[in-house]
Amino acid sequence: MFDAVLFVVATPIGNLGDMTPRAVEVLQSVALIAAEDTRHSSRLMAHFNIKAPMISLHDHNERQRLQTILDKLAAGDSIALISDAGTPLISDPGFILVRAVREAGFKVVPVPGACAVITAMCASGVPTDKFVFEGFLPAKRVGRKQKFEALIAEERTVIFYESTHRILDSLADMRDVLGEDRYVVVARELTKTFETIHGDTLGNVIEWITADHNQQKGEFVLLVQGVELESSDGPSPEALKVLDVLLEELPVKQASALAAKITGEKKNALYQIALNRK
Structure with missing residues (x-):
């Protein structure tokens, strides 16, 4: 004893x-x-x-x-x-x-x-040197979107728990705020018979999970890769100038998409920069 x-x-x-x-x-x-x-x-x-x-x-x-x-x-x-x-x-x-x-x-x-957080993280393939655990996402859409907006510029991996009842809605809200090109890993039913660990861009993950109803069941850990720091091989000064002009008149998503089309730069990189500048 x-x-x-x-x-x-x-x-x-x-x-x-x-x-x-x-x-x-x-x-x-x-x-x-x-x-x-x-x-x-x-x-x-x-x-x-x-x-x-x-x-x-x-x-x-x-x-x-x-x-x-x-x-x-x-x-x-x-x-x-x-x-x-x-x-x-x-x-x-x-x-x-x-x-x-x-x-x-x-x-x-x-x-x-x-511990589900650590179990998911070690097999996810996302950066694990720095991370933020946010627990369960809010049940209401407004609360979820506010949570994602607060984490737009987060450079660390962000980890959430989610339930089977809200997984599709939460991924859709995440895409609306963070962009369809953000990399995310869905870890489902960890250590159980139907364990699944799947990583891709948000847009592709939503298509994948929507197409397979079985992947919508169970307990989920969502791991969202953080924003990459701007580097010397990022968008050119000219592209950033175009982006800034467009941001004066257009929402972030439209401005970054149009700037990418005009300059040939990567849309996701411009989108993340636009989010930070807004």
Whole structure:
């Protein structure tokens, strides 16, 4: 047994073989497991013969559970925090609990394992030296477009979670704001039977996913390549001059498309520059 520790335990995101021996040992040894959904997690517990009692801890009851957990820690019991899948607190509940436990003077110990963000990133083929994780996209179109507009000039890889119900709408909104030539990777059902990792321009990805209904199902990680810095081999000064003139009268998309047609420069490069200048 462990004494008065809150363990933050990662669980598999799909493939049960990704459960670490240390995670199993901790979950078998604690006095209580705080799970996002006890019904969902009970199947995982049964698979690994974990018999510790569970209580629910989710977005709607996290504050109410604090005192119960703090009282158990004060009595010398150790507790494990798990989410439905992957690493707790990564777009999942737990932040309020972890802070409260730390401020109360108890030890918080991470037990690392699967995480959809990292799993998707390492197999995506997009730059991974710098990235931004934005979690789930807003449910409404206006909110999504505002989110994309705020990230137009972001040079780092940007990562989102998305659900099966909104994947097509979110990709369409992304294309409307970031342009159809922006490179994006769709990682679907990671570590599960129908895992798919597909990268292409936004325009091509939307065509691909629209044509295959099966690719619209499941849990998604979207990785959007950041804006490339302007370099010496970018558009010529003359092309930029044409672009600036057109931007005085036309929206970004029209101005960059027309400037590309006039000058022969790449439309995507001019579009990104136009976005930055606007």
